[in-house]
Amino acid sequence: MSLPLVIRTYRAATTVLEPAVLGLLYWRQRKGREDRTRLGERQGYPSRPRPKGHLVWVHGASIGETLSLLPVVERLTQRGLSVLVTSGTRTSAALIARRLPPGAVHQFVPLDVPRYIRRFLDYWQPDVALVAESEIWPNTVVALDQRHIPLVLVNGRMSDRSFHRWQKMPRIIGALLERFALCLAQTSEDAERFARLGAPRVLVAGNLKFDGAPPPADPRAVAHLSGLVAGRPVWLAASTHPGEESAVVAVHRALAQRHPGLLTIVAPRHPHRGEEVAALAERAGLRAGRRSQGMHPDRATDVYVTDTVGEMGLFYRLSPIVLMGGTLVPVGGHNPIEPAKLGAAVLHGPHVHNATEIYSALDEARGALMVKDSATLARAVSELLGNTALNRDMARAAADAVQALGGAVDRTMHSIEPFIVQAKLGARR
Structure with missing residues (x-):
């Protein structure tokens, strides 16, 4: 599906307005919402060396989403893959850094600006991208599609409110969901909503949060x-x-x-x-x-x-x-x-x-x-x-x-197995 005019306009606007986005980033830093020492990561600059070999990019927006992905991250590292975990909040970064298994590294996710995303993907070169719940950013989705990097939505959630809002913009959401290789939904209701909005490949895997280990304590x-x-x-x-x-x-x-x-x-x-x-x-x-x-x-x-x-x-x-x-x-x-x-x-x-x-x-x-x-x-x-x-x-x-209500991690890993095999073979979609 070609990109609708609204998405093309969004891509052009985020390119032209990049200086304003950068200003917003520094304003957020002054308000304490960004880590001053890691602002470069939000612009796609790395602060860690890229692990050797094949890499899976795993993204969760904030604490809850990121923690729910930890069992998947652990399974991926056990399979011999390196994992890049990204999130967008300071609290999630502080917490996740203490819980990542060996073989996984954390970075802040770059803002959805074309140049930032290009810089990020040029450096990390992921073989597969897994994003949690409802993280659908147009420039990121399009950039992954252009590079033929499989994009999988895991622990997918589509609230009734979001569904009705997206129904008013069917061509926009359809053009984005069509670029996902697979959508793994939490419930049958979520799966139906994703399918009705245009996702071509949808499965129900359950909620990863049921399988997460309880938070540790000293x-x-x-x-x-x-x-x-x-x-x-x-x-x-x-x-x-x-x-x-x-x-x-x-x-x-x-x-x-x-x-x-x-x-x-x-x-x-x-x-x-x-x-x-x-x-x-x-x-x-x-x-x-x-x-x-x-x-x-x-x-x-x-x-x-x-x-x-x-x-x-x-x-x-x-x-x-x-x-x-x-x-x-x-x-x-x-x-x-x-x-x-x-x-x-x-x-x-x-x-x-x-x-x-x-x-x-x-x-x-x-x-x-x-x-x-x-x-x-x-x-x-x-x-x-x-x-x-x-x-x-x-x-x-x-x-x-x-x-x-557990079992979502096993179902998720089974569903993404073809992409893991592709990653280990170095093949792309």
């Missing part, structure tokens, strides 16, 4: 913090957004007398909001501590703000009750699989459209419970704090539900 840190909070009722609000922390603070105030010594842990989705969250708790008359400031949750701490990166495994292990953020406000819900695997009962709000399958499975298994607002959240937290048997049963049901 046993010494777990033991230390467990000792500090021993005997106290504890619950965690994870990956929260503005508007959710106020509900969490209200819950703490409502339950503090009923559950003496209550400790509420808040992990904002974006760690740079730690100061804001702590100030919100203090304005409500609560004593707040911030982990990024080296504080520990002592007996005087009411709300403990974990505004750090890479420590969610520690706090999931510490908290028998977890409210997943992005669900009380219309963000769409963040991944509840990790706390479920680590033995927590899961609470969530009504806004779960980004992860409907996961939350539906947990709700149906009675491993999770939906709450509507701070009042219903307070009742649920109070009941679970006061009923350890119920908490334990919910946690077990959540873990069992997640385990039953």
